[in-house]
Amino acid sequence: MGLYAAAHRMGLVTIAAGLDGDYPGLAVADEKCFVNITRPAEVVAAAKSLNIDAVVTSCMDTGVEALGAVNDALGFRGISQEVARSSFDKVLQKRALLDAGVPVADCVISKGEPRDLDEAEVRLGYPLVLKKRHSQSSNGVFVVNDRLQAESVLEREFRDEDEFLIEEYLQGDEFGAQACVVDGDIRFVMLHGDLLFQSHAPIPVGHFCPVNLTEDRAEIARDAAIKAIRASDFDNCAVNMDFKMSGNEVRVMELTGRAGANGLPELVGMNYGIDYYESIIRVALGLPVTFSDSDAPNATLAKMILPDRDGTLSAVSLKPIDPQVFEVQAFRSAGSHVNRYESANDCIGQVSVMGESVEFCEALADRQAASSFLIQ
Template sequence: MSAPLLLFVESNTTGTGRQFAQRARAFGAEPVLLSADPGRYPYAADDELRTVVVDTADGDALWAAVQRLAAGARVAGVLSSSEYYVAAAADLAARLGLPGPSADAVRACRDKSVQRRSLADAGVPVPRFSVAGTVADAVAAAQWQGGPVVVKPVQGSGSLGVRLCRDSGEVVAHAGELLSATVNERGLRTPARVLVEQYLTGAEFSVEVFGEHAVVTVAKHVGEPPVFVETGHDVPAVLPAPEAAALADSAVHAVKALGLGWGAAHVELRLDGGVARVIEVNPRLAGGMIPELVRRARGIDLVGAQVRAGLGLPVDLIGTSGTVGAASIRFLTADGDAVLGDTDAAEAAALAVPGAVDAALYRPPGTRVGPAEDFRGRLGHVIAVADRPEESARAADTARSLGLATALEHAPVKEEMPV
């Protein structure tokens, strides 16, 4: 008898995409990637992953491809590790009578304006916010808020398009840029609306929720404004008990209020005077290699749990014994224009730090790089483990510094042409 199929609608380009397929095989299913362009995921060819080329933005074409697959084998589940396709995967699972979240809840959650209204109506603490469909509306919203505001697209991922605007001129420029865009970086249509929200300066965290259970709270490191590039994470976050409880309670309350409660949800929050305000809920597993940190620090395999849930198998979120206790990741980013040098030497320098267990540069030597505006500007990562979070954080910071110092060469200064 052939193995049942676990279908993946597209994938994330870094991090857990490959792990999803690996876990499917480990649990006795054959992973199948449905993608408009499988070539954007190098791991698919490296791992000899079965792929089906289909326009994943066309619901009818996607359903026809799934029906063809179902005619030849048993389809046991449909998932996506990409923010942009979780609703499509939920739709397909529902049509096939397979496990998954509510597709309507996922679609509503992915629109940050709808999500934010739902959370506010349910009494979940959130920042002050307005939704704007024109530049003039965005400026008026910022003036109503008073002070700096964050302007972001109502759909997106990886801090794309999220920017701190300190005055009306910056609001005009950034809102105008966002509202003029008709498609995102994946070529999918985007709503002509932006969110204008209160700028919170408190510490930022994420709570990884599975079903309606808060699994772990993660300390987030974010780069300097005006952009909000995530530069690292620590698992677990070290917090006083009242603040830890407030974060977990707000996260679970948010998931329930949005009608989710199946599988993984990644909830981002900031502490604001002791109040845990939800910035956004992502109806998917966390990015930024957070699941790998959770696995190393707590022995809980969130990727495996999501795959098992998609296959309709029992899920166990109890950590394994003998795990280290804490894990940290730091992403390598450039402070200015530079050129990548010897990436192998940079990885070796990072791994020489006691506690460092993983280091990777994402681009080849000779690549010109600059400061990161969003997750696409990350050059690589280092992961460290230790008995305590402060130790893993210190090791990751040291490994990052050594890796960057070895990897980056100053970009040549352009010579001025003679007049």
């Protein structure tokens, strides 16, 4: 929704590309183009029939390859189809990062042969992390603690996978980074902490700055981010990255050529004093962009609002309770049925705040959520 709002403020006409359905973007776009964004050729054919100047997305991987295909076909600025495909393919990406010497989790690239699990047991040991080749965020990621559990998950979830990853399980804190590449220049790398919901794999439900790292480790992470971005050939796009701090070592977990989700564009906006959605559009159009964190707040935080029970959303208020509340968004309207949080589809809103410390920000965000959303 942020991209549509920014585009309209810029006086641009927006065309929503996607399947017909109850999707928020369709309600606010100037025009609609019903197309399956998981099929690049179909999207390219549709784009060629329209008088468009750029194509953008954010916060999800689903349409990134199609976006790259349109960029290639119409000569637009932005990620290419080949680079997009690699960033959405965990096997191709792992190979590229390993070849470039980027610090990553050790792994076995498996074709589903029993000997691959044998090798992982001996070389990596349990617990192990099984990752599907094509999956977004924590979907398709499974932590297994022994052979019996591994074989059960492989039989249930990986029967149709031609290749997948069996990774070492890294103990340590997860964190991330946002970056933006413009004409080969990495304009910024913003490290951030992650707020996680524990499920079969940790699910990010919010983010904050500054990340809890020493300056030495933060510098190592920034250097690893730059190396990974170069290895991935990203250009004229936003970049979303996941890391893990394992002991004294920073490991890159994955990266994609689009802005992160769950409040990350708002987090970038608060720290750089910009509308990051507008910046993403400006990069795609070849317009100048500026990033400066010289006036960044001491701390910033954005988190999703997660229902703690099933019920009815009886009241919704977007009124800030404090001047340091940056933004409140509602994903559901009053009267809607809500489910206790189990996946991203259950989120009912988002709140973004700033303040003197991360602890202050989290408390303020919780108070704002309680004021904005009433469940009965």
